[in-house]
Amino acid sequence: MTHFNSALHPAAYMYAEEERAGKLSRREFMTRATALGLTATAAYGLLGLKAPAAAAGAQMGGTMRIQQNVVAMKDPRTFDWSYLGNVARCWLEYLVEINSDGSMRGMLLEGWEANEDATQYTLHVRPGVTWNNGDAFNADNVVWILNYWCDKAVEGNSMAGRMSSLIDAETGMAREGAIVKLDDMTVQLNLPASDITVMVGMADYPAAVVHPSHDPENMVAQSLGTGPYKLESLEVGVKAVLVRNEGHTWWGHSAEGIGGAYLDRIEFVDYGTDPAAWMAAIESDEVDMLYENVGEFLDIASAIGWEQSDVTTGATLVFRFNQKTEVDGMAPYADVRVRQALSQAVNNGVVLELGYSGRGTEADNHHVAPVHPEYADIGRPTFDPSGTKALLDEAGMGDYEFELITLDDDFNRNSGDAVAAQIRDAGANIKRTIMPGSTFWNDWDKFPFSATEWNHRPLGVQVLALAYRSGEAWNEAAYSNPEFDALLAKAMSLADADARREVMADLETLFRNDAVIIQPFWRKLYRHFRPGVVGAAMHPSFEIHAYKLGFSA
Amino acid sequence: MGLFVLRRVGVMILTALCLTFVVFYLTNLDPNLEKLAKTQGNARMSDEQVQTWLSNRGYDRPDYIKYGEWLGVLPGYVIEGADGDIRGRCLRAGVTAEDAPRFCGILQGDWGFSTVFKEDVSKIVMIRLSQTAKLMGMVMLVMVPSALIIGVLAGMREGSRLDRTLSTASIVTTATPEYVSGVLFITIFASSAVGLKWFNGSATSAMENMTFVNFTLPVMTVALYGMGYIARMTRASMTEVMTAQYIRTARLKGVSFRNIVIKHALRNALIAPFTVIMLQFPWLLNGVVIVETLFNFKGFGWTLVQAAGNNDIEMLLGVSVVSVFVVLTTQLISDIGYVFLNPRIRIS
Numbered sequence: 001m002t003h004f005n006s007a008l009h010p011a012a013y014m015y016a017e018e019e020r021a022g023k024l025s026r027r028e029f030m031t032r033a034t035a036l037g038l039t040a041t042a043a044y045g046l047l048g049l050k051a052p053a054a055a056a057g058a059q060m061g062g063t064m065r066i067q068q069n070v071v072a073m074k075d076p077r078t079f080d081w082s083y084l085g086n087v088a089r090c091w092l093e094y095l096v097e098i099n100s101d102g103s104m105r106g107m108l109l110e111g112w113e114a115n116e117d118a119t120q121y122t123l124h125v126r127p128g129v130t131w132n133n134g135d136a137f138n139a140d141n142v143v144w145i146l147n148y149w150c151d152k153a154v155e156g157n158s159m160a161g162r163m164s165s166l167i168d169a170e171t172g173m174a175r176e177g178a179i180v181k182l183d184d185m186t187v188q189l190n191l192p193a194s195d196i197t198v199m200v201g202m203a204d205y206p207a208a209v210v211h212p213s214h215d216p217e218n219m220v221a222q223s224l225g226t227g228p229y230k231l232e233s234l235e236v237g238v239k240a241v242l243v244r245n246e247g248h249t250w251w252g253h254s255a256e257g258i259g260g261a262y263l264d265r266i267e268f269v270d271y272g273t274d275p276a277a278w279m280a281a282i283e284s285d286e287v288d289m290l291y292e293n294v295g296e297f298l299d300i301a302s303a304i305g306w307e308q309s310d311v312t313t314g315a316t317l318v319f320r321f322n323q324k325t326e327v328d329g330m331a332p333y334a335d336v337r338v339r340q341a342l343s344q345a346v347n348n349g350v351v352l353e354l355g356y357s358g359r360g361t362e363a364d365n366h367h368v369a370p371v372h373p374e375y376a377d378i379g380r381p382t383f384d385p386s387g388t389k390a391l392l393d394e395a396g397m398g399d400y401e402f403e404l405i406t407l408d409d410d411f412n413r414n415s416g417d418a419v420a421a422q423i424r425d426a427g428a429n430i431k432r433t434i435m436p437g438s439t440f441w442n443d444w445d446k447f448p449f450s451a452t453e454w455n456h457r458p459l460g461v462q463v464l465a466l467a468y469r470s471g472e473a474w475n476e477a478a479y480s481n482p483e484f485d486a487l488l489a490k491a492m493s494l495a496d497a498d499a500r501r502e503v504m505a506d507l508e509t510l511f512r513n514d515a516v517i518i519q520p521f522w523r524k525l526y527r528h529f530r531p532g533v534v535g536a537a538m539h540p541s542f543e544i545h546a547y548k549l550g551f552s553a
Numbered sequence: 554m555g556l557f558v559l560r561r562v563g564v565m566i567l568t569a570l571c572l573t574f575v576v577f578y579l580t581n582l583d584p585n586l587e588k589l590a591k592t593q594g595n596a597r598m599s600d601e602q603v604q605t606w607l608s609n610r611g612y613d614r615p616d617y618i619k620y621g622e623w624l625g626v627l628p629g630y631v632i633e634g635a636d637g638d639i640r641g642r643c644l645r646a647g648v649t650a651e652d653a654p655r656f657c658g659i660l661q662g663d664w665g666f667s668t669v670f671k672e673d674v675s676k677i678v679m680i681r682l683s684q685t686a687k688l689m690g691m692v693m694l695v696m697v698p699s700a701l702i703i704g705v706l707a708g709m710r711e712g713s714r715l716d717r718t719l720s721t722a723s724i725v726t727t728a729t730p731e732y733v734s735g736v737l738f739i740t741i742f743a744s745s746a747v748g749l750k751w752f753n754g755s756a757t758s759a760m761e762n763m764t765f766v767n768f769t770l771p772v773m774t775v776a777l778y779g780m781g782y783i784a785r786m787t788r789a790s791m792t793e794v795m796t797a798q799y800i801r802t803a804r805l806k807g808v809s810f811r812n813i814v815i816k817h818a819l820r821n822a823l824i825a826p827f828t829v830i831m832l833q834f835p836w837l838l839n840g841v842v843i844v845e846t847l848f849n850f851k852g853f854g855w856t857l858v859q860a861a862g863n864n865d866i867e868m869l870l871g872v873s874v875v876s877v878f879v880v881l882t883t884q885l886i887s888d889i890g891y892v893f894l895n896p897r898i899r900i901s
Contacts, residue, residue, distance in 0.1 A: 072671050155594060155602065236670045237859055238851050269757060277755065277849050283744055284753035284767065304745055438862025442588040 008046070009036040010116060015497075016046040024497070027101060028373040031458045032497065034104035035199045037113040043103065058534040058550025063265040066544065067278050068291035070270040072236045075216035076208035077149055078156040082455065082542040083291070085205025087234070087268055090242040090546040091132070091225035092208035095123070095142070096199060097545070098458060100311055100537045104199065105257075108137060108209055108226065118194040123187045126255070131211055131226055132248040142187045143179050144212045150174035158473060161466055162201030165191045194493040197465070200458045205543065228252060228261035228547055240268040242546070252547055260535070262550030273409045273437055282306065282528075289529035289536045291544070295357055295410045301528040310526045313456035313540040314369035314463070317355075317415055319404070319518040324478035325448040332400060332448055339515035341391035342402070342449075344384045345426035346419050351520035355415025359526075363519040366508040367467070370522070372460030373497040376505035381512060385426035392428055402430040405450045407440045412451055415520060445476035452476060456525075456540035460504065461492050468516065479516045558885065565881040569874055576873045577620050580866045586612050589864045593668055609634030611642065623665060623870065625658020659874070665867030669859055674871040677856060682875065684760055685845070685852035688771060689837045691763075696776040696783065697830055703780070704787020704826065709814055711792045720788065727781030731840070735774040735847045742770060756848040771848040775841060779833055783826055790825040794818045824894045831887035835880040 012033045019029040026047070033043040069083050076092065079085055095109045106112065110126040129137035149159035152172035160167060166189065168175040180188040189198065201207065211224050223230040228250035229242040243265050252258040269287060271277040275297040281287045282304055293301055293308075302308055321333035321342075333339055348362045361370065365381045368374070392398045402423070406416035413434055420432045444450060457463050465488060466472060470480035487507045494500040527538040535548030579585070589612070590603045598606065607613045611630040621627030622642055629642030631653075643657040645666070657663040664674035707719040726734075741747050743754030753767040794800065795818055803813050842854035853872070860868035892898050 072669075155598070237855075271755070271757070271849050272846075280739060280743065280754035280849070281757065283750065284755040284758070286753070286755055286758050300745075436862075438859075442591055 008038060008042065009033075009114060012036055012038050012043070012046060018497070019047060024373060025371065027371060028497075030101055030103040031098070031200070032373055035114075035196065035458075036118075037111060039111070040099075040103040040105055057553055058260075058262045059553040060262050060550075061264050062262070062551045063267065064263050064289065064533070064549050064551075065267045065269055065287045066289050066291065067271050067281055067287045068268045068544075069273070070234065070237060070240045070268055073220050073234060075154075075214075075219075076210060077154065077159040077206050079206040079208075080156070080158070082205050083268075085208065086291075086542070086544040086546075087231075087240050087242070088208045088225075089205075089227070089544070090229035090266060091223050091227040091231060091245070092210060093226045094207055095145075095202045095209060098200065098203045098541070098543075100539050104203060107258075109142075112199065114199075118196050119191045121189040121191075121198060122182070123189065125185045125187070126251065127185060128254065129226055129251040130249065131224065132230065132245055133211070133224055135211070137226055138184050139181045139187050140184075141209070141212065143181050145209050146179045146187075146189075147174045148210070149207070156473070158466075159201075159206050161472060161474075162197070162204060162207070162462075164465075165193065165195040165198060196494075197459055197462050197492065200462065204457075205541065226251070229266065237270050239270065242266040242268075250547075258547075260547040260550070262534075263546070266546055266549070275410055279304075289533055289549075290527055292538075292542060293526045293528045295359075295414075297410075298359075298526055298528075305531065306528040307531050307533075308526060308528055309536065309538040310524050311538045311540050312361075312371060312524050313522065314371055314454075314460070315456040315523045315525055315540065316363060316367070316369070316454050316519055316521065317412065317523070318367065318452050318454055319416075319419055319520070320450065320452055320477040320516065322446065322448050322450075322476060322478050323480075323516075325446050327403075327448055332397065332402065335395045335397070336515055337391050337395040338397050341388045341395070341397075342423055342428065343515045343518045344382045344391075345388040345423045345428065346518050346520070347383050347385075347422060348381070348518075348520040350422065351415050351418040354418040356411050356521055356523060360521045360523045363522050364508075364512070365515075365517055365519045366512045367454070367463055367517065367519055368460040368504060368508055369456075372458075374460050374491070374500040374504045376501045376508055378505055378508050378512070385422065388423070389427035400429065402428060402449060403433055404430060405433045405435060405440070405447045407444075407451070408434045408436050412453065416451055419518060419520070455542065461488065461500075464488055464507070464511075465492065468511070477516050479514070481510070481514060484510055484514075554889075558889075561881065561885050561888075565877065568881065569877040572877055573623075573870050573873050574620060576869055577623065577866070578616055580864055580869055581612070581616050581619065585864045589668065589866070592863050605635050608632075609636065609638070610640055621658075623658050623867065625656050625660035625663070627658075628655040629653075629657050664871050664874075667860070667865050667868040667871075669863045669865040669868060674867050677868065678853075678871050678875055681851065681853045681856040684850065685838070685841055685854065687759075687763060688768075688775070688841055688845070688850065688852060689834070691768060691772045692775045692779070692837060693833075695772055696780045696833075699776075700780040700783035701787055701823070701826065703784040705791055705814070705819065705822065707784065708788040708791025708795065708822065709810075711795070716788070719784070723781035723784040723788075725781070726777040727785065729778070731774050731778050731843045732847065734777060735770070735844060738770045738774060739847075754848070756850040760851060771844050771850055774847075775837070775844050778840075779836070783829055783833070786829045787822065787826045791818065791822040794822045797821075820894070824891065827890060827894060828887050831883045831890070834883040835876070838876060838879055 015024060015029050015032050018024040019026060030043055034040060068086060071081055071083055076088055094107050096104050097107045098104050108126055108129060110124045112121055112123045114121050123142060125139050125142055131137060149163045150167050150173055151157060152160040152167060166174050166178040178190055182188050220231055220234050228245060230245040232241040232243045234240040250261055252261060271281050275294055278290055279297055279300055282301060321339050323333050324331055343365060352358055352360060352362055404416055404420045406412045420430050423430045454463060466474050468475055468477060468479045469488060470485050487503060491500050491503040491507060525538050529536045532552045534550045534552050586607055587603050590606045591598055594606050609632060611632050618627060622629050631641035633639050641653060643653040667674050667677050670677050703719050703723060707716045710716060739754040742749050742752045752769045756767055756771045759767040800813060800818060803817055838853060841852060842858060845852045845854040846858060857872050860872060
């Protein structure tokens with residue numbers, strides 16, 4: 001895809017300047033430069049660096065056993081777990097891919113360009129890609145999948161949120177003229193306003209590209225895709241087995257810089273949510289890599305002799321108040337004073353220490369991470385436990401018994417305990433409830449006060465748009481503030497991170513003043529794997545790129 | 554005898570009907586249906602969406618009609634949903650409305666469709682039951698002979714040092730629940746913490762390839778717990794027999810102690826433990842829940858937990874039917890076996 005870089009996007013030079021001046025971290029630079037259509041090599045080149053060499057060669061063949069929950073397969077655009085993406089990624093592929101270092105590269109797209117104000121994108125389809133039923137992959141498929149994502153009427157279609165700038169608000173479908181096929185290998189996207197998140201949205205786990213004849217009911221049996229593997233069996237809660245698709249020539253083998261698909265067989269084995277069971281699996285030699293490792297089990301796995309891989313991210317745990325949920329006929333968290341009182345009782349550093357053993361960085365209750373390019377530092381949130389009781393009394397909730405509900409798994413539970421203990425110390429009355437996954441997930445978005453785990457996303461505005469914009473499907477805080485929506489829309493139209501940062505400062509302040517969430521920390525994410533496993537580095541979004549996995553030669 | 558068996562089968566069917574109706578009623582309570590809709594549809598559905606989801610799939614109709622459909626005495630529903638799709642109880646992927654049978658309940662051999670596992674209930678039951686059967690079989694092989702030996706040895710001479718030692722051991726193993734002994738075993742025999750690492754602390758690989766290394770700990774965990782109980786029963790029965798008149802007579806006649814135990818006492822002493830052993834089957838079927846979860850062995854107990862956790866109605870009903878069958882069949886066997894062991898008992 002080097003030939004698309006004859007004219008580099010002007011903003012890329014600007015980002016490179018910023019990186020040199022220290023305004024951007026290298027990771028942010030890579031994300032943003034590659035999102036504008038640069039190759040990783042070219043982006044490193046702008047910094048005057050050589051791109052890191054690809055992972056040392058792995059031998060062909062072998063079976064990789066991966067500890068990961070195995071959940072029922074469903075229509076990719078409605079995926080609600082990264083697990084689904086990891087299994088599907090073996091036979092379904094993505095238009096673009098974000099790597100562990102934050103850089104983006106084309107997969108089914110060979111490359112793309114954005115115009116100067118990021119209102120028009122030109123997507124170049126990778127030549128030579130075929131579906132495993134023999135059909136060729138071309139611009140028609142790209143147009144079809146974009147329209148498929150834009151169908152807002154489908155229940156639980158979270159891709160519609162990511163593609164919102166392509167969607168006509170009235171019809172709930174793709175806007176006329178937004179997606180244009182220029183020729184057999186080129187598609188053009190025309191946006192009404194600048195949108196910098198379109199390309200990264202295409203890399204997220206629900207963005208798996210399916211065939212136009214895709215039938216969600218029949219996905220498992222058909223295993224119709226462009227990838228190197230096919231699904232052999234999937235037993236919910238037990239195991240998913242993928243094997244090399246022998247009759248299918250995978251484009252990646254011949255594409256420059258891709259390669260891989262070393263393994264003959266990949267097994268995802270379900271060991272439940274208890275990390276002790278994962279350790280037992282390691283000790284019993286039943287797995288070769290973990291999906292994720294957490295807390296005290298990091299030391300145990302390292303002591304066993306496995307390799308640890310970590311990545312700093314915008315993944316986090318958010319204690320959110322649901323402002324609409326009613327308890328006994330009244331919504332306890334509708335009043336901003338109540339939310340403020342509870343959040344100022346909590347010292348985030350303490351929660352980080354007790355809940356996540358200090359394996360991360362402190363967060364500031366506004367859900368924009370220092371690793372995000374547009375992060376504006378607005379200082380630490382108010383910590384004033386002595387004022388909590390007075391504020392609650394003022395709101396008439398001084399004697400109310402609050403309830404904090406969390407999932408029963410290592411750090412959710414421990415962090416919840418640390419939050420509740422501090423609230424209790426501040427003089428409020430709070431009950432702690434811990435639920436197993438089977439009961440927790442049934443009502444989790446309705447719980448009045450609970451914890452939600454959020455994955456990392458490359459841009460700060462993305463999470464805000466998904467999680468806190470009025471009426472969004474994933475807005476379990478039930479936060480609705482027109483002023484916030486307007487500021488967010490403004491931020492999302494600014495391609496320049498500096499300009500955006502100014503808006504973000506206002507946005508973060510507004511959001512924090514509304515005391516929507518208590519957000520104690522940003523997580524570092526960890527994964528352990530057996531020595532000799534290649535291509536299993538931890539990914540900020542928990543992605544496992546099956547074609548990169550292998551055993552070292 | 555024939556009449557007796559026939560009557561027991563009748564009782565079995567009646568029990569199964571009652572039990573499945575209770576399960577059916579409980580799983581069809583409104584909050585449980587809402588939970589089902591949310592786990593199956595998506596976690597963020599509004600109340601109206603939940604209602605539409607349920608009515609599209611016929612869940613909002615009276616319980617007795619739905620139960621009749623599950624039994625197969627009423628024709629399965631065919632509903633044109635609010636979204637225009639036609640759904641029916643008897644419609645599975647690849648079957649059109651015209652080809653589908655009218656009745657598809659348990660009487661027609663259709664156990665229904667598991668919403669959690671996305672498979673036919675009968676298939677899941679077979680797969681998972683066979684896994685648990687493996688575990689149960691091994692447990693029985695270890696537990697029964699050793700429990701009987703311990704019980705007989707302890708009961709031969711009541712109050713002897715051997716009796717006290719074995720009795721104490723039996724009480725300790727029975728008093729230690731599986732979730733305690735299982736964790737202890739894993740720590741001692743399977744983890745790097747102690748360093749023995751003789752066995753595996755996870756039995757997942759045993760589902761496909763059962764070996765001494767990966768199956769010992771789960772089998773021992775269940776077996777030890779049941780072993781103490783059976784051994785105590787055997788001991789009680791043995792001591793009672795050993796004080797009986799005919800044993801004293803045999804003794805006076807000069808029969809050797811060895812022959813008294815083996816030829817005269819054993820058969821009579823085994824009647825009570827036989828019933829207890831048969832009672833272990835239903836206990837094992839549900840008692841393995843903890844062990845299967847602890848060792849991540851995906852059998853019947855694990856399936857029950859998953860189905861209950863997700864309100865998988867037809868899966869739970871399938872589990873109930875199997876449980877009733879196992880409980881009552883083992884009871885039947887135990888009653889018939891009793892007759893052979895003790896000629897004084899007559900059936901009918």
